[in-house]
Amino acid sequence: MTKVSNVVDDAGAQYLLRLGDACLVLSHRLSEWCGHAPMLEEDLALGNIALDLLGQARALLTRAGQLQAQAGGPALDEDQLAYLREERHFLNPVLMELPRGDFAFTQTRNLMVACWLLPLWDRLRASSDAEVAAIAGKAVKEVQYHQQHAADWVVRLGDGTEESTRRMQAALAQLWPYVGELFASDDIDAAAQASGLGPSWAELRDDWDSAMAAVLAEAKLPRPQDTPHVYAGRRGVHSEHMGHMLSTMQMLQRTYPGGVW
Amino acid sequence: MVRPALPPTSDAAHDQGCGRLSAAWEVLGQVLDPEVPAVSLVELGIVRDLRETADGVEVVLTPTYSGCPATEAIEQQVREALARFGTVTVTLQRAPAWTTDWITPEGREKLRAYGIAPPGPVAAGQGVPIRLVRPAAGSGAQAVSCPRCGSAQTQRLSAFGSTACKSLYRCLACREPFEFFKPL
Numbered sequence: 001m002t003k004v005s006n007v008v009d010d011a012g013a014q015y016l017l018r019l020g021d022a023c024l025v026l027s028h029r030l031s032e033w034c035g036h037a038p039m040l041e042e043d044l045a046l047g048n049i050a051l052d053l054l055g056q057a058r059a060l061l062t063r064a065g066q067l068q069a070q071a072g073g074p075a076l077d078e079d080q081l082a083y084l085r086e087e088r089h090f091l092n093p094v095l096m097e098l099p100r101g102d103f104a105f106t107q108t109r110n111l112m113v114a115c116w117l118l119p120l121w122d123r124l125r126a127s128s129d130a131e132v133a134a135i136a137g138k139a140v141k142e143v144q145y146h147q148q149h150a151a152d153w154v155v156r157l158g159d160g161t162e163e164s165t166r167r168m169q170a171a172l173a174q175l176w177p178y179v180g181e182l183f184a185s186d187d188i189d190a191a192a193q194a195s196g197l198g199p200s201w202a203e204l205r206d207d208w209d210s211a212m213a214a215v216l217a218e219a220k221l222p223r224p225q226d227t228p229h230v231y232a233g234r235r236g237v238h239s240e241h242m243g244h245m246l247s248t249m250q251m252l253q254r255t256y257p258g259g260v261w
Numbered sequence: 262m263v264r265p266a267l268p269p270t271s272d273a274a275h276d277q278g279c280g281r282l283s284a285a286w287e288v289l290g291q292v293l294d295p296e297v298p299a300v301s302l303v304e305l306g307i308v309r310d311l312r313e314t315a316d317g318v319e320v321v322l323t324p325t326y327s328g329c330p331a332t333e334a335i336e337q338q339v340r341e342a343l344a345r346f347g348t349v350t351v352t353l354q355r356a357p358a359w360t361t362d363w364i365t366p367e368g369r370e371k372l373r374a375y376g377i378a379p380p381g382p383v384a385a386g387q388g389v390p391i392r393l394v395r396p397a398a399g400s401g402a403q404a405v406s407c408p409r410c411g412s413a414q415t416q417r418l419s420a421f422g423s424t425a426c427k428s429l430y431r432c433l434a435c436r437e438p439f440e441f442f443k444p445l
Binding site: 045047048049051053055056059152 | 360
C-alpha cells in the first residue's frame with residue numbers, strides 16, 4: 001500500500017503552512033470548548049473565534065498547496081493538507097497545540113496568539129503574493145476582535161479574585177516558554193522575507209512585547225522571564241499532545257478516505 | 262430594485278442593450294442572506310460584479326468573514342436564482358476585503374426592522390489599539406442604539422453572538438435583548 005504523507009517542501013509553501021497550521025490547530029483547540037465554556041456567551045465567542053481561524057487556515061492551506069504545485073510538487077488541496085498529513089509535516093509552533101487547559105490558560109494563549117497574528121497579518125497585506133495579501137486584508141480585521149476579547153478577559157481575570165489571579169499567573173508561567181518559537185528566524189523565514197512573501201517573524205517581537213506589556217500591566221500580572229529553549233514545531237518537531245489531537249481531528253478522513261459531504 | 266453601494270466595475274453600457282443584466286440584478290436583489298434573512302445579498306454589499314458571459318452570467322462575490330459557513334450556501338442560492346440566465350459562474354474575490362460600510366442604507370433599515378442594530382462606520386471601530394477599560398467602568402465600546410425603541414441606554418452582553426458578524430446587547434430602557442452587526 002502506498003503511504004500518503006503529503007509532504008510540502010517548497011519554501012514559500014512551508015512559510016504559509018506555518019501560519020496556516022497555527023490557525024488550524026488553535027482553531028481545533030478552541031472548538032474543543034464547544035459545550036464546555038464557563039458560560040453560554042463564551043461558548044459562542046470561542047466557537048466564533050475558532051471559525052474565523054478555520055477560515056483563515058483554509059485559505060492559507062489552499063494557497064500553500066498551489067505554491068507547492070507550482071514548484072513541481074503534487075497538487076494538494078486544503079483537505080488533503082489538513083486531514084492527510086502526518087504529525088511531522090505539520091508546521092505550527094508548539095504553542096498552538098498545547099491542550100486547552102482551563103479558561104485562564106485558553107484566554108492567555110488567545111491573547112498571545114492574537115498579539116502575534118495582528119502584526120503578522122498587518123505586514124502580510126503587503127505580500128508579493130496577491131492572494132496572501134487578500135487573505136491578510138480580511139484576517140487583520142477579524143483578529144482585532146479576537147485580541148480585544150482576550151485582552152478583556154486577561155484583565156478581568158488577572159486583576160480579579162485571588163483564585164482567578166492564581167490561575168492567570170499559572171497560565172502565564174506554563175505558556176511563556178513557548179513564546180520564543182514565535183519569533184525565531186531560520187532559512188524558511190529568511191527566504192520569505194527575501195521574496196517579499198512575508199516578514200521574518202523576528203520582526204514581530206517589538207509589537208508583541210508592547211501589546212502584551214500593556215495588557216499585563218493593566219491586569220497587574222508580572223511578565224514571566226524569557227527562557228532560552230526554542231521549540232521546533234515549525235520544523236515538524238511537536239509535543240506529545242499533537243499526535244493525540246490529530247487522531248481526533250483526522251479521524252473521519254482516516255476512517256473513510258476520500259469521504260466528502 | 263436596489264443597486265449596490267459601489268457601482269459594478271463592468272461596462273455599464275453593456276446591460277443597456279437587452280436588459281438581461283438589469284433583470285439579473287433584480288433577481289439577485291431578491292436573494293436573501295441565509296443567516297440574516299432580512300437583507301438581500303445586494304443590500305449586504307457582497308455582490309461585487311455581474312457580467313454577461315458567452316453562455317450565461319458571471320457573479321463576483323466577496324465573502325464577509327474568512328470562516329463564514331454561509332459562503333457555500335450563498336453560492337448555491339445564486340446559482341439557483343440565476344439559472345434561467347444560462348450557465349452561472351460564481352467567482353469569489355477576496356480583495357478588496359468586504360466591509361460593513363458596503364451595506365446599503367436600505368439594508369441598514371431592514372436590519373433595524375428585523376431587530377439587529379446596524380453597524381456604525383468602520384473607521385470608528387477599526388485600527389484602534391486595545392481598549393483597556395473595565396466592564397464596570399463603562400463598556401468603552403461605541404454607543405449602540407436599541408433597534409426596537411431607539412434608546413441609547415444599552416449594554417453589551419457578549420462580544421460575539423449567534424454568528425461571527427454580530428454581538429449581543431440588551432436595552433436598559435425597553436429591556437429587550439438584541440443583536441448588533443459589528444463594524445468590520
